[in-house]
Amino acid sequence: MRNAVGLIDVGTLGKIEVYGPGAAELLDRAYAGRYSDLKVGMTRYGLMLDESGVIIDDGVIARLDPQLFYFTTTTGGSATVFRELLRLNALWGLDCALVNVTGHRAAFNFAGPSSREILQRLTDVELQDEAFPYLAVRSGRVAGVAARLMRVGFVGELGYEIHVAAGNGLEVWQALYAAGAPRGLRPFGVEAQRVLRLEKGHLIVGQDTDGLTDPLEANAQWAVAMKKPFFVGQRSLRILQARGPRQKLMGIELAAAAPLPKECHLIIHQGAIAGRVTSVTHSRALNKGIGLAMLSPDLAQVGRDIQIRLDSGELLPARVAAAPFYDPKNLRQKTGIPA
Amino acid sequence: MSALALERCRQRTRLGLKGPRAEAWLTAQGIALPAAPNTWVCSEAGLGADALLVARLGQSEFFLEDDAAGATLQRLAPSLDRHLPGVYPVLREDWGFNLGGDGVHEVLAQVCNVNFAALPADSHPVIMTLMIGVAVLVVPRARAAGKGSASGQGAGERRYRIWCDPTFGAYFAEALGTVVNECGGRSTGVSG
Numbered sequence: 001m002r003n004a005v006g007l008i009d010v011g012t013l014g015k016i017e018v019y020g021p022g023a024a025e026l027l028d029r030a031y032a033g034r035y036s037d038l039k040v041g042m043t044r045y046g047l048m049l050d051e052s053g054v055i056i057d058d059g060v061i062a063r064l065d066p067q068l069f070y071f072t073t074t075t076g077g078s079a080t081v082f083r084e085l086l087r088l089n090a091l092w093g094l095d096c097a098l099v100n101v102t103g104h105r106a107a108f109n110f111a112g113p114s115s116r117e118i119l120q121r122l123t124d125v126e127l128q129d130e131a132f133p134y135l136a137v138r139s140g141r142v143a144g145v146a147a148r149l150m151r152v153g154f155v156g157e158l159g160y161e162i163h164v165a166a167g168n169g170l171e172v173w174q175a176l177y178a179a180g181a182p183r184g185l186r187p188f189g190v191e192a193q194r195v196l197r198l199e200k201g202h203l204i205v206g207q208d209t210d211g212l213t214d215p216l217e218a219n220a221q222w223a224v225a226m227k228k229p230f231f232v233g234q235r236s237l238r239i240l241q242a243r244g245p246r247q248k249l250m251g252i253e254l255a256a257a258a259p260l261p262k263e264c265h266l267i268i269h270q271g272a273i274a275g276r277v278t279s280v281t282h283s284r285a286l287n288k289g290i291g292l293a294m295l296s297p298d299l300a301q302v303g304r305d306i307q308i309r310l311d312s313g314e315l316l317p318a319r320v321a322a323a324p325f326y327d328p329k330n331l332r333q334k335t336g337i338p339a
Numbered sequence: 340m341s342a343l344a345l346e347r348c349r350q351r352t353r354l355g356l357k358g359p360r361a362e363a364w365l366t367a368q369g370i371a372l373p374a375a376p377n378t379w380v381c382s383e384a385g386l387g388a389d390a391l392l393v394a395r396l397g398q399s400e401f402f403l404e405d406d407a408a409g410a411t412l413q414r415l416a417p418s419l420d421r422h423l424p425g426v427y428p429v430l431r432e433d434w435g436f437n438l439g440g441d442g443v444h445e446v447l448a449q450v451c452n453v454n455f456a457a458l459p460a461d462s463h464p465v466i467m468t469l470m471i472g473v474a475v476l477v478v479p480r481a482r483a484a485g486k487g488s489a490s491g492q493g494a495g496e497r498r499y500r501i502w503c504d505p506t507f508g509a510y511f512a513e514a515l516g517t518v519v520n521e522c523g524g525r526s527t528g529v530s531g
Contacts, residue, residue: 019358019427065422097357097427103506104432166432166505 001157001196002285004184005112007176008193010161011169014059014078015105016085019068020096027061027069030088030232032215034225038063043135043150046071047223048081049233053214053240057081058205058223060152060161062137067096070137070148070163074205078102088232106169110176111159113337118180119160125149127160134334143175155193156200156327158336195281198290200330201251201323207263208249208278208292217245217294247275248300251323252308254289254316261308261316267295268309274299277308283325289318290325340441340496343524345516348435348500352409355429356401356419364426365393365401368415372401377465379478392500394465394478402431402476402502433476434508436515436529439498442522447499449518455479460497471514473507 018026027035032047040063048057057080059072073081082100089098110119116127125132125140132138137150145168153159164172177185194204203209203218214237215224226234226241254260260280267275280291299306302322307315322328331337356365365372372393373380379394391411394402405412419428438446444456451470458464458479466477478500503511509530516526 017427017429067424068422068427099355099357099427099429101430103504104430165430 001112001155001186001188001192003113004186005110005114005118005180006155006186006188006192007173007180008109008111008188008190009107009173010109011106011166012075013102013107014073014075014081015070015100015102015107015163016073016078016082017068017070017099017101018085018096019065019099020094021067022094022096023067023069024063026085026089026092026094026096027071028228029092029230030085031061032224032231032233032237033061034228035061035063035069040065041136041138043137043152045223047215047220048073049215049231049237051233051236053233053236054211055205055209055213055215055218055220060150062148062150064137064139064148072107076206104166105163106166106172107161107163108169108173108176109153109155109159109161110180111153111155111157112185113158113332114180114183115157115159116336118183118185119162119176122175122179123147123149129335143172145172147172153333154200154202155196156202156324156330157196157332159333194279195283198279198281198292199283199285199324199326201292201325203249203292204279208294213247213249213294214240214245216240217247218249245297247294248297249278249292250295250300250302251321251325252277252280252291252293252306252318253321253325254291254318256288258289258316258318259310260289261291261310261318265311266309267293267299268307268315269296269299274306285326290321292323295320341439343440343442343446343519343522345436345438345512345519345524345526345529347512347527347529348437349528350407351435352405352407352412353431353433353435353502354403354405354412354415355431356403356426357399357429358425358427359399360423360425361399361401361427364423368418370403370411373463377467378463379465380463392478394476396465396467396476404435432505433502434505434512436501436512437498438501438515438519439496440524442524443497443499446515446518446522446524449522450515453477455497455499470501470503471511473503473511475511476502 024036043062046059046061050056057077061071120127123142125138145164148163150161265277275295277293283290304320373395382391392404447455453468460479460481512529516529519526
């Protein structure tokens with residue numbers, strides 16, 4: 001995937017449409033970001049909080065029309081988020097309605113340096129940067145099938161999420177595979193995806209966050225528009241901002257030959273628990289162990305040495321590191337790198 | 340009565356339409372609509388294979404099912420691609436099934452708490468309920484004696500068309516097919 005192109009089924013993501021004059025306002029209220037100023041044809045990350053300011057879901061929100069948005073949720077959160085949005089919409093009485101199309105659409109992520117060149121042969125959508133920039137959404141046909149394409153992805157390479165009707169999923173997958181196989185396409189699964197996303201430092205809600213994690217702790221302030229008049233969790237976030245974070249999600253790195261700790265292994269500082277590992281893997285691209293960890297604020301400084309207690313009781317040295325670990329300027333995803 | 344049978348209804352195309360102007364727009368396209376929510380109309384008596392079925396799921400929500408060629412839905416598609424204000428197409432990839440024959444209400448009693456046997460089919464109701472834990476749309480229909488089947492039908496024989504979200508299609512087909520088989524019927528082509 002880092003060298004040619006990869007293909008993964010992401011159809012389990014929740015997929016919801018909201019339409020009507022009040023659609024943008026519903027999203028502005030229900031998500032922490034701002035969507036009323038999102039241009040038609042563009043997408044934006046969506047972070048959903050509960051009323052105590054805790055992160056409960058995330059996804060990508062695309063504006064297809066001034067009054068029509070299409071957005072994804074986490075796989076596990078799709079039904080819950082849809083129900084919660086229905087409840088909020090009924091409560092607020094906004095002039096919009098929601099449709100859950102999770103099961104009605106298949107979705108794939110086609111990503112890698114060769115993805116644009118290969119996909120261009122299968123679609124009538126113009127894929128060059130000028131016509132289809134990073135974070136844009138376009139409608140067209142892929143392998144003759146009506147599709148929505150989003151230039152987003154979890155794995156940090158030039159890539160496209162391709163959403164089609166569920167009944168056409170197999171034929172589009174086969175067409176992508178057939179077109180990519182001569183160029184080294186490899187299908188990949190969730191385990192590989194999790195390594196790739198960790199190289200990019202992307203968090204997974206529910207793994208790198210827990211039932212108490214707010215955006216300030218998860219380094220996700222960039223996805224929060226505090227100046228909006230209202231959104232769910234805003235009042236609590238103001239209180240939490242004033243209090244300061246109790247922990248911070250940070251990157252960690254290990255020596256090349258070091259054993260890997262397990263997720264949920266504890267960070268020990270001066271004999272006391274000072275955090276926990278939330279994600280960890282060996283990165284072949286970087287030739288070292290990398291991960292994310294929730295750390296007490298005094299340890300949350302890039303370059304700081306920390307210790308992780310293993311199952312054996314041994315203390316493993318590690319270092320707090322800046323994330324993303326891989327392509328920190330995100331140039332591969334934004335501009336593409338020729339294979 | 341005909342033998343109890345469950346079959347997958349594959350050769351149909353489907354579309355949802357929602358929005359405050361959906362009713363006016365469909366009417367302008369010459370499509371007959373049910374007057375009341377939770378009722379359906381059909382372009383042919385007996386809901387034949389070539390019929391266009393239109394179910395009204397709410398004041399401003401419609402579900403359309405066309406024949407395999409989908410001529411009516413194909414005619415509507417170009418306009419819908421233009422994002423008409425107040426008219427929102429909804430992708431419907433539902434799995435559809437036909438269930439009918441001798442003992443059909445015994446099957447339904449095992450999988451759903453709606454008393455289908457008591458429903459007046461001539462009022463063309465659309466039932467939205469749970470069946471084996473899966474949200475379904477159900478249209479009951481009566482078939483007149485001797486019509487529509489080479490095997491011959493009993494007078495007023497009740498048959499049902501059932502749709503569910505594709506996420507649950509395989510599970511629903513297998514679970515409902517098991518009950519049909521246990522009741523002495525047969526399920527054909529319901530998986531995959």
